[in-house]
Amino acid sequence: MTTARRRRAIALRGWAVAVAVYLAAVFHRTSLGVAGLQAADRFSISASQLSVFVLLQLGIYAGMQIPTGILVDRYGPRRLLVVAACTMGVAQLLFAAAESYPVALLARALLGLGDALTFVSVLRFAAGQFAPNRYPVVVSITGTLGQIGNLVATLPLTALLHGVGWTPTFLGAGLLSLVSGAAVYLLLPRAPRMPRGSRQGTALLASLLSVGRRVNAAWSLAGTRVGFWLHFASMSTSLAFGVLWGVPFMVEGQRLSRNAAGAVLLFSVLLAIVIGPPIGYLIGRRPATRVPLAIGVNLLTVLGWYAVLAAFSHPMPYWLLLALVLVTTAGGPISSIGFALARDYNGPAIVGTATGVVNVAGFVAAIVACLSVGWTLDLRGSASLGSYRLAFAVAVTVQAFGLAQTVRWWLLARRRVLRAQQEGKPTPVHIVRRRWDLS
Template sequence: MNDITHQKNFHLVRTSMYLLLIFIFMLGFFERFAPAAFAADLMSEFKISGSTLGTITAVYFITYTALQIPAGILSDRFGPRKIVGTGAIIAGLGSLLFSVSPTLSLIGLGRFLVGLGGATVFIGIMKFNTQWFHKRNYGMISGITLLLGNLGAAISAGPLAVILDYFTWRNTFGTTGTISIVLGIIIVLYVKNEPSEAGFTVHYKDSDKQSYKANQEKWYLELYKVTVNKHIWPIFVASIGTNATFYAFAGLWGIPLLTDSFALSNNEASLYTTLGLTAYGLASVMIGWWSDKVGLRKPFVIASSFLAAFGWLGLIIFPWQPGWSGLFLYLIIGLAAAQMVVSFAAVKELVPTHVAGMALALVNTGVFLAVSLIQPLFGWILDISSNDVFIDGMRYYTFENYRYGLWFSFIISLTGLVASLFVKETYCGEKNLKSQRSQGLSHPID
């Protein structure tokens, strides 16, 4: 087989596997953010308060968080094929249970299973990217990955609100659960962990092979080295300030704020979170490409952290209303969340390749642990500031109640901004790449 044919086959195989993983990634984003579109339905059907609703939806994030580091270890140890495929099947079963649950306890169990399965998907696909794409394109491919994943999130907002005019949330989750199970089976049967498993030649450093073997035998030592790496922790905190605040808001409270405070319909309010999620996805590609192009990470982390703090403060103190001013502020916090692309790229460049899954999982753990705390705490803040006002059996919240929760988000984002100032510049790993090229060890296929 000549080099041109070999390269075409490589791109075809890589693209087909990548798309399979992306489809399940999109479903995960959909299931993560969908409760915001039918929050009122859940509160009405089960007669629950904001704090209770926040706790139920946070079950997903708590489970997802608890399993991030184990998922990173499993990803480094077994590769993305098994953990993503199995995770997709488990998440699908959770969605099916969620769709038919008659009680809050079973609703919570369904969300637990969705979080259990979904915990493996993001780390698995990022690990796949480290094995199948050249490191000089990692920022851009990470951005594309988040953009495509965010299509699922965008569908969970405005489009889902329209779908719910014709189908129930139970029908919707029953369908997504079935699709997830089918995709999981296909991934287990078809996806390869690295190019060599598919018959493509890739050069690895001998030291990398030895380190990978050591990691298989003593993963806990490698995990320790990752956790004591002082350069990872500023990124950890900065990512919470941009991403955790946005995920918690877009995933639950962003729509109710508008329906409760400004009497918007569910469909109208969902347009705001749709815009924020779309901005997040599109900006993820742009910031990844731009960061790769200029060869820097830190300025983008700082700029997006500042943007997040500005957006949250704007929602609190600016005299905004539904319309352009409100859309602009939702857009700002969505744009800021695109920082995650650069943060993950920087983390990958701060650790050896064979423990990249663990390092990525550590930062992702911080983000989703924060989300699992922010959502119920935001609801608790609403409850204690509402003076127990009820209308038609449901607790009534005003914009002033929501403002207290927004202050909470702003403080977190401000803390992230301070942490971003201490992020170590990695120069996109270019120094290491030049060293590899001088030894003839660069990736033969881009």
């Protein structure tokens, strides 16, 4: 085997092991999507208290993205993925045994911490192992394979919860996560050893003190902000629907059975798996299409939700619900465009930090969307269709705000690059002037 072929084989093996941890993370993250109503019964909590699970889990996830980017640039993806898998495993074991709401909150907080270390580490590994033109495809396939975890968190998890119960189900999930951590430790290639002097505490302190400078360097680039707001808009309704409020909306608002609601979520996950790789291939081959494609999908999602919520004062037809979920689900694969923008506009030294900045956005948006649904339902004092219509109208407004910001920063980014090209300065990307570009 040639040296180049051997390197490719090692890269693919390492990427596959890293994706296994990400798959487990997606499963853990989305497990409340079908277990939310059971969690409310088990811990005797309200809709707002149920939203706190997502607030805590995704809040910690979002807050850790920039530190994770810095840590993975400093320590490498292997170490962080081992810590991530073990943390998530312990969290699920604790969640399985939890009998009270505070203990369950602690478990979800730990889960958010472990989850936070995962995706950026996988992308950092891929950025160092694959060529730039293959990176968007690898990111999309990573997201697609991660959706297998989401797939298991639909009908299979529903069947397990009804068949063997809460505690055995989440105990098994925790043990599988620990196994994935052991696989990373044994199989993922080790990062090159750091020079001895760089291991000293003074170097780590200097690294920590540079956090603001690194984040500012990434954030100052308009391309990073386009990626941030694109991820914000694309993930908001999609993630809020998948991780918490999709099943309650369909069961309590649309009068579906839990099995039927689980089937709709299963359909949405299968759709994400199918469309993810083609999106990655398209944006890898034709980068100019990526932001317009994301804007189009987000606009269709926002308008679709507003139209359906305004038109139907009774449960909507099943085919229309499926169509709405189809459009909403596309936001997940589309959000990967934000990471391609982060990679293109930022140098290798801070690409992990920039990826973390972008990854914060979608989870902050999902937190706000989830909380807005819970608060609206509690204020209305009921879980009727009318209450859900109002709650989801508020949640979709979060996505509309992100869409407006995406368009704004995209136009500004194009103007800055076009100006630099005109002046003969080096630019991270090359673009062609269009009629809509700002002068």
